[in-house]
Amino acid sequence: MPLASPFSDDGILLQDASVAFSGRRVLHGMSLHLTEHRIGIIGRNGSGKSTLLRLIAGLIAPDAGHVRVDGIDPAKDRRKMLTRLGILFQNPDHQILFPTVEEELAFGLIQMGADKAKATAQARARLAAEGRAHWAGAAVSTLSQGQRHWLCLQAILLMGPATILLDEPLAGLDLPMQARLARAFATLPQRLITITHDPASVSDADRVIWLEAGKVHADGPPGDVLPEFVSTMDQLGMSDADADLSG
Amino acid sequence: MLTLTSPVDTPLHRLPAGGKLAVLALFTAGLFWITSPLWLTLSLAAVLLLHGLGGAAFARHGLLLLRPLWPFVAVVGLWHLWTGDGIAGISIILRMLAAVAAANLVTMTTRLSDMIAVLETIALPLRPVLPPRRLALAIALVIRFVPVMSERLAQIAEAFRARSPRRAGWRIVAPAALAALDDAERVADALRARGGTE
Missing domain, CATH: 1.10.287 (Helix Hairpins)
Incomplete structure (x- = not known):
């Protein structure tokens, strides 16, 4: 894969990016150029997946190297990032910031510069278009888990980002809800980057990146990467290798 | 839970939040001026009548919201019976009920976002x-x-x-x-x- 110049404004570019938490390296000199439509990032717990997500999203800055999303530094220019990149967090209760549905939907638009009345009108129009007009004033605490996931996704979609980062999007959901959400994701025109430990959920991706101990272990189409991932995970599962402490 | 705004739509829902809060402030201040139990009873009756505007279910919900007050009613009542000043006790109880019922009424008929908007306006000097x-x-x-x-x-x-x-x-x-x-x-x-x- 050719590495594009740092001035490329298409896609997500990491050049030799490293992240350390209190001296311990979590990501080691990561260089990636992500331009595909559907990208899966897989790895075990602690492999650095979530750190990579936070790095791409600009929630943390790299300690060395740099990260560009469509030519923008995601950790610096937060305002510009809002139209480029949205994040769907794993737990909706960590993402929903407002007590009512319409406030939650309107917030992102206000952040992007819309005035409150316009943002609220847009939020209501979206709810009406989705057949949920009666949700507008509802308290988010009364929504079911699946409804909260739906709300989180809509809040991001309203902001119209070109890329959406999904952090273990299907974990902990019942099967009908998983099917519904997976279907919703499949129809999205946005570039999706899915972070997961579940190989099945990225089997339709255009590209799969396997992280191991903060480094890229394998990178390619799912047909090349996933079978080896599955067999390695099976082997690890057979052994009692869980006695080591990190640090 | 903190979904205090009533889903029952009353005419009071359509009044501006700032106006309702101002009237509530005046009304509550007024309650402390009035000492006659008769006028206090009338004030309470007026508040309860306004509850009636929202229909039976709305009024019942409003009354339920007053329930947490009963220990205070009991303590104040018993104390004043003890001191032999029943009239003063009744005044205090009526005043308390009227003030809390009025505040509940405003809460039940005002969307939270409107309430916050009023607060934002008041906080402008800050x-x-x-x-x-x-x-x-x-x-x-x-x-x-x-x-x-x-x-x-x-x-x-x-x-x-x-x-x-x-x-x-x-x-x-x-x-x-x-x-x-x-x-x-x-x-x-x-x-x-x-x-x-x-």
Whole structure:
């Protein structure tokens, strides 16, 4: 894969990016150029997946190297990032910031510069278009888990980002809800980057990146990467290798 | 839970929040001027009549909201019976009921966002120290996360009970506080992901 110049404004570019938490390296000199439509990032717990997500999203800055999303530094220019990149967090209760549905939907638009009345009108129009007009004033605490996931996704979609980062999007959901959400994701025109430990959920991706101990272990189409991932995970599962402490 | 606005639509819902709050302030101040039990009874009756505008279900809900007052009613009543000043006791009870019922009525007929908008306007002089948008965000976050945190507390209490014959009590204060900090960090991430507080 050719590495594009740092001035490329298409896609997500990491050049030799490293992240350390209190001296311990979590990501080691990561260089990636992500331009595909559907990208899966897989790895075990602690492999650095979530750190990579936070790095791409600009929630943390790299300690060395740099990260560009469509030519923008995601950790610096937060305002510009809002139209480029949205994040769907794993737990909706960590993402929903407002007590009512319409406030939650309107917030992102206000952040992007819309005035409150316009943002609220847009939020209501979206709810009406989705057949949920009666949700507008509802308290988010009364929504079911699946409804909260739906709300989180809509809040991001309203902001119209070109890329959406999904952090273990299907974990902990019942099967009908998983099917519904997976279907919703499949129809999205946005570039999706899915972070997961579940190989099945990225089997339709255009590209799969396997992280191991903060480094890229394998990178390619799912047909090349996933079978080896599955067999390695099976082997690890057979052994009692869980006695080591990190640090 | 903090969904205090009534879903029953009353004519009072359509009045501006600022006006309702101003009238409420005047009314409550007025209650402390009035000393005659007759006029206090009339004030209470007026508030209850306004509850009636929303229909039976709405009025019943309003009365239910007064229920937490009964210990105060009992204590004040008994005390004044003891001191032999029953009239003063009745005045205090009527005043309390009328004030709380009126406040509940405004709460039940005003959307939270309108209430916050009024607060933002009132807080305008504080702008250099406390930008109104940040104040509004803080209020919304409190209302949003009180139920989340009480759920978290219940989870921790359950985890304690699952491995202990004793009740959790004060022992879970520290873990609950740490869990709250952990949650706060994630919420900060979510806030930053959507543009932060700027």
